[in-house]
Amino acid sequence: MAQESIHLANRVLQVPPSPTLAVNAKAKALKAAGENILNFSVGEPDFDTPEHVREAGKQAIDDGQTRYTAVPGIPELREAVAMRFKLDHNWEYHPDQIQICCGGKHGLYNIFQAMLNPGEEVLIPAPYWVSYPPMVQLAGGIPVEVPLDEASNFDLDPNILAAKASNKTRAIFLNSPSNPAGSIFSVTALQAVAKMALERGWLVVSDDIYETITYVEGKLPHILDVEPRLKEQTVVLNGVSKSFAMTGWRIGYCAGPSHLIKAMNKVQSHSTSNPCSPAQYAALAALTGPQDFPAQMNKAFLPRRDFFVRDLESIEGVTCVNPSGAFYVFPNFSAYYGKSFKGKVLKDSVAMADYFLEEAKVASVPGAAFGADAFVRFSFATSMEVIQEGMTRIKKALTALEG
Ligand code: PMP
Numbered sequence: 001m002a003q004e005s006i007h008l009a010n011r012v013l014q015v016p017p018s019p020t021l022a023v024n025a026k027a028k029a030l031k032a033a034g035e036n037i038l039n040f041s042v043g044e045p046d047f048d049t050p051e052h053v054r055e056a057g058k059q060a061i062d063d064g065q066t067r068y069t070a071v072p073g074i075p076e077l078r079e080a081v082a083m084r085f086k087l088d089h090n091w092e093y094h095p096d097q098i099q100i101c102c103g104g105k106h107g108l109y110n111i112f113q114a115m116l117n118p119g120e121e122v123l124i125p126a127p128y129w130v131s132y133p134p135m136v137q138l139a140g141g142i143p144v145e146v147p148l149d150e151a152s153n154f155d156l157d158p159n160i161l162a163a164k165a166s167n168k169t170r171a172i173f174l175n176s177p178s179n180p181a182g183s184i185f186s187v188t189a190l191q192a193v194a195k196m197a198l199e200r201g202w203l204v205v206s207d208d209i210y211e212t213i214t215y216v217e218g219k220l221p222h223i224l225d226v227e228p229r230l231k232e233q234t235v236v237l238n239g240v241s242k243s244f245a246m247t248g249w250r251i252g253y254c255a256g257p258s259h260l261i262k263a264m265n266k267v268q269s270h271s272t273s274n275p276c277s278p279a280q281y282a283a284l285a286a287l288t289g290p291q292d293f294p295a296q297m298n299k300a301f302l303p304r305r306d307f308f309v310r311d312l313e314s315i316e317g318v319t320c321v322n323p324s325g326a327f328y329v330f331p332n333f334s335a336y337y338g339k340s341f342k343g344k345v346l347k348d349s350v351a352m353a354d355y356f357l358e359e360a361k362v363a364s365v366p367g368a369a370f371g372a373d374a375f376v377r378f379s380f381a382t383s384m385e386v387i388q389e390g391m392t393r394i395k396k397a398l399t400a401l402e403g
């Protein structure tokens with residue numbers, strides 16, 4: 001093979017490309033080539049952005065809002081985010097404590113670029129969203145997994161947390177409802193995190209991107225409500241991608257201590273300058289307009305979740321925790337590992353997901369990508385018909401396995 005002339009940075013070589021986006025691209029390419037693929041891979045609402053939000057985006061372009069904006073985002077949008085935090089949570093944030101970023105993913109990236117030194121550790125409850133460890137590694141840090149148990153609905157065990165913490169720990173991720181399991185951390189778990197974070201001065205990174213997509217009554221437990229004294233040590237990450245079906249607009253937001261947000265703004269000023277101007281005006285319309293859109297989506301997601309979980313649980317050997325939020329099911333297929341098809345042994349979640357794609361024409365994401373190899377993730381942000389057909393194919397494929 002020819003020698004590449006430019007060598008690449010070690011920090012880039014140590015991380016894989018995003019597996020969720022990679023499977024989605026593969027599924028789309030197969031579909032474009034004429035294959036009858038059912039795509040359960042990428043997680044994005046199968047709804048259009050609400051009309052009044054799209055109109056606000058178009059209007060912003062016509063009004064000439066097409067130039068650079070302030071680095072942390074337009075003041076009106078930062079004020080709107082502060083207003084939402086106040087109305088939805090009774091949390092007080094000054095607009096200077098808020099950064100608008102190019103999607104929630106970018107906000108998380110900014111956080112670690114701003115606060116992590118080489119060799120410092122970040123605790124990541126696993127299963128985790130695929131991009132958490134690479135974000136830490138790209139900032140020179142070391143991701144440390146804190147395993148969560150399916151048997152306790154993926155809640156956090158304070159003893160395991162304590163065992164994984166070290167004197168190099170600088171931060172901990174919380175993601176509740178979570179991607180990929182849709183699980184919610186209990187008040188008890190959050191109290192344990194809060195106690196350790198306060199004692200040891202950790203930054204708590206609370207990724208609340210699925211906050212509005214829930215199937216449980218009432219307000220979800222949140223670290224800032226469990227321990228308000230943690231506000232100066234917490235950065236809250238949210239955005240409009242999931243709540244307003246705006247994945248392609250790329251607008252997220254972070255709220256946290258002023259000096260951290262200021263440092264993140266410095267990073268942003270040298271990387272993206274600002275988030276897309278008209279998209280910020282669209283997000284402004286989303287946050288200041290009617291707030292019933294997520295509930296409308298949830299109404300559609302709920303029967304899909306119920307069907308998916310019930311049908312998966314009806315398969316011998318498969319278990320599936322009922323997700324309390326987000327739009328993923330995360331069944332455990334490990335009882336099928338070691339079985340084979342046409343002489344090929346399916347040894348892990350990557351082999352399982354490959355088998356589903358090749359034999360059932362069903363695209364899913366292997367649990368290994370989320371740090372949990374026993375599982376495979378399916379997004380139910382797709383129609384009931386697709387889910388029903390997908391389950392028929394999955395069951396047929398599992399029946400065809402030998403051993
Ligand atoms: N956090 C989690 C857990 C996610 O699943 C996503 C979805 N990509 C994000 C953050 C970021 O979403 P976005 O960049 O589209 O705002």
Ligand code: GLU
Nearest residue numbers: 018020021041042043179
């Ligand atoms: N968060 C979604 C997912 O997990 C979108 C893809 C991504 O950015 O990873 O599928």
